[in-house]
Amino acid sequence: MKKYILDMMVNSNCRIHKNYCLLKLGTIDVLPEMLPGQFVEVKVDHSPSTFLRRPISINFVDRDTNELWLLIQIVGDGTKQMAEYKPGDIINVELPLGNSFSIPGNRNDSLLLIGGGVGVAPMLYLGAFLRKQGFNPTFLLGARSQEDVLQSDLFHQYGEVYITTENGSLGEKGFVTDHTIFQNSFDFIYACGPKPMMMAVAKSAFQRNIVCEVSLENKMACGIGACLCCIEKTTEGNVCVCSEGPVFNIKKLKWQN
Amino acid sequence: MNVNIGNLECKNPVMTASGTFGYGVEYADFMDISCLGGIIVKGTTIQPREGNDYPRMVETSSGMLNAVGLQNKGARYFSEHIYPAIKDIDTNVIVNVSGSSIETYAECAEVIASLDHISAIEVNISCPNVKQGGMTFGVTSCGAASVVKAVRKVYPKTMIVKLSPNVTDITEIAKAVEGEGADSVSLINTLLGMAINVEKRKPELSTITGGLSGPCVKPVALRMVWQVFHSVKIPVIGLGGICNWKDAVEFMLAGATAIQIGTYNFIDPTVSVKVIAGIDDYCNRHGFKSVKEIIGTLEV
Numbered sequence: 001m002k003k004y005i006l007d008m009m010v011n012s013n014c015r016i017h018k019n020y021c022l023l024k025l026g027t028i029d030v031l032p033e034m035l036p037g038q039f040v041e042v043k044v045d046h047s048p049s050t051f052l053r054r055p056i057s058i059n060f061v062d063r064d065t066n067e068l069w070l071l072i073q074i075v076g077d078g079t080k081q082m083a084e085y086k087p088g089d090i091i092n093v094e095l096p097l098g099n100s101f102s103i104p105g106n107r108n109d110s111l112l113l114i115g116g117g118v119g120v121a122p123m124l125y126l127g128a129f130l131r132k133q134g135f136n137p138t139f140l141l142g143a144r145s146q147e148d149v150l151q152s153d154l155f156h157q158y159g160e161v162y163i164t165t166e167n168g169s170l171g172e173k174g175f176v177t178d179h180t181i182f183q184n185s186f187d188f189i190y191a192c193g194p195k196p197m198m199m200a201v202a203k204s205a206f207q208r209n210i211v212c213e214v215s216l217e218n219k220m221a222c223g224i225g226a227c228l229c230c231i232e233k234t235t236e237g238n239v240c241v242c243s244e245g246p247v248f249n250i251k252k253l254k255w256q257n
Numbered sequence: 258m259n260v261n262i263g264n265l266e267c268k269n270p271v272m273t274a275s276g277t278f279g280y281g282v283e284y285a286d287f288m289d290i291s292c293l294g295g296i297i298v299k300g301t302t303i304q305p306r307e308g309n310d311y312p313r314m315v316e317t318s319s320g321m322l323n324a325v326g327l328q329n330k331g332a333r334y335f336s337e338h339i340y341p342a343i344k345d346i347d348t349n350v351i352v353n354v355s356g357s358s359i360e361t362y363a364e365c366a367e368v369i370a371s372l373d374h375i376s377a378i379e380v381n382i383s384c385p386n387v388k389q390g391g392m393t394f395g396v397t398s399c400g401a402a403s404v405v406k407a408v409r410k411v412y413p414k415t416m417i418v419k420l421s422p423n424v425t426d427i428t429e430i431a432k433a434v435e436g437e438g439a440d441s442v443s444l445i446n447t448l449l450g451m452a453i454n455v456e457k458r459k460p461e462l463s464t465i466t467g468g469l470s471g472p473c474v475k476p477v478a479l480r481m482v483w484q485v486f487h488s489v490k491i492p493v494i495g496l497g498g499i500c501n502w503k504d505a506v507e508f509m510l511a512g513a514t515a516i517q518i519g520t521y522n523f524i525d526p527t528v529s530v531k532v533i534a535g536i537d538d539y540c541n542r543h544g545f546k547s548v549k550e551i552i553g554t555l556e557v
Binding site: 002003004005043049050051052053094218219220221222223224225226227228229230231232233237238243 | 299
């Protein structure tokens with residue numbers, strides 16, 4: 001898939017939570033093809049302490065408005081600067097990077113899409129994509145508390161949505177792996193979120209022999225498989241998360257031991 | 258814009274540094290990679306190497322530390338699987354060669370010597386991220402000389418030797434490798450450094466220490482290029498923190514015949530194209546007919 005470096009215009013930047021913002025970017029030309037699970041690398045200007053680009057998951061591609069959505073968790077100086085972008089600002093973006101989630105062959109397959117915290121980001125685009133292809137995905141969104149549940153209103157249009165919060169303020173109390181719906185049998189589970197969450201999901205999926213893909217977010221420099229910094233141990237040795245991932249089938253990862 | 262490094266003819270003085278540009282093809286969507294003066298591909302060893310554990314990288318002020326540890330699939334895999342895909346790139350493809358002993362350096366160089374379309378090697382005696390070999394050889398004149406001597410016996414084409422800045426006097430090492438028949442020296446490799454996560458009270462890298470690169474190292478690199486230029490007769494290739502044409506011209510004025518762009522490829526994958534254009538424009542503005550006219554012309 002051809003990669004591009006684009007100067008994109010900030011159409012809107014909405015602070016949807018004290019720690020998260022939703023950045024919508026547009027271009028004059030039609031946005032290139034992008035698949036669910038892929039990511040972009042954003043060049044962060046005007047932040048002296050930020051040197052490298054920031055890898056950000058594709059949250060949604062709105063073909064009607066020709067907009068790319070990035071859901072950003074404000075963690076350090078780079079993402080803090082991104083939260084300050086104003087409509088009309090131009091930012092430089094490399095896209096689309098990495099592989100993508102697998103799309104099952106059978107439209108009747110039962111699919112569970114799990115997003116924990118900002119890990120909901122790739123699940124929105126994946127859910128929309130699957131729905132368009134005739135699938136009927138189920139979503140399980142996890143967060144610390146009610147106010148930390150992100151974009152749940154948007155997920156409803158693509159399938160049933162279940163929620164867990166660690167303090168029980170919305171949905172079931174506990175982790176995603178504690179939720180009733182998670183105990184159901186699925187043909188395919190997709191997960192993105194904190195590593196301990198993904199490992200717990202993977203362990204259960206592995207035991208129940210459910211096909212499972214997870215999206216990793218190792219620290220990256222180049223984003224295109226050139227520097228070999230973001231490696232993950234796999235059955236095929238150390239591989240770059242940026243170019244051979246970020247999506248991995250759990251069978252390929254060395255998480256079982 | 259052309260320059261010569263030993264017998265190597267380069268269409269311009271701008272190359273991309275080993276470990277920052279993959280095998281070149283990773284960047285082909287973004288730019289015409291054949292416009293470069295040379296592409297120095299990922300460090301290669303005779304045996305495959307898995308490299309160091311994660312985390313291998315941390316961002317620092319105006320740069321980054323890495324501890325990749327020469328992950329590569331080995332010289333024979335390179336010859337059979339990677340070389341066919343890159344041999345027809347219309348510029349100098351140079352292989353960075355590393356080893357863990359004098360013998361393995363020579364073995365690796367010998368395998369690469371058999372590849373017709375690889376126009377030169379860069380012998381890496383300066384990797385700070387492997388326990389054995391690498392920088393061990395590059396920090397003494399004697400160690401550096403012994404590697405170069407062994408490689409020279411088996412490698413007839415252009416041999417560039419990449420020097421470590423982690424030494425007391427880099428000119429001594431440069432003179433030692435020149436004495437054993439190196440055609441050129443490239444400098445600097447990364448500076449040994451470290452970073453600590455204070456919340457966790459743990460090092461940021463799995464290897465504790467790693468190699469520092471990026472604009473933060475440029476003044477050090479520039480000083481060393483200038484010193485080495487005045488110590489040896491062979492051409493010097495300058496690198497270390499180059500982000501734009503002005504940085505590149507600084508290195509050339511200090512004595513570099515060619516330059517390499519490394520870490521900044523990660524921030525702007527097309528930076529090398531811009532640097533080529535910028536050097537050309539600089540020469541035109543100052544009335545130089547050839548880029549060679551600016552090499553080492555620093556007025557002091």
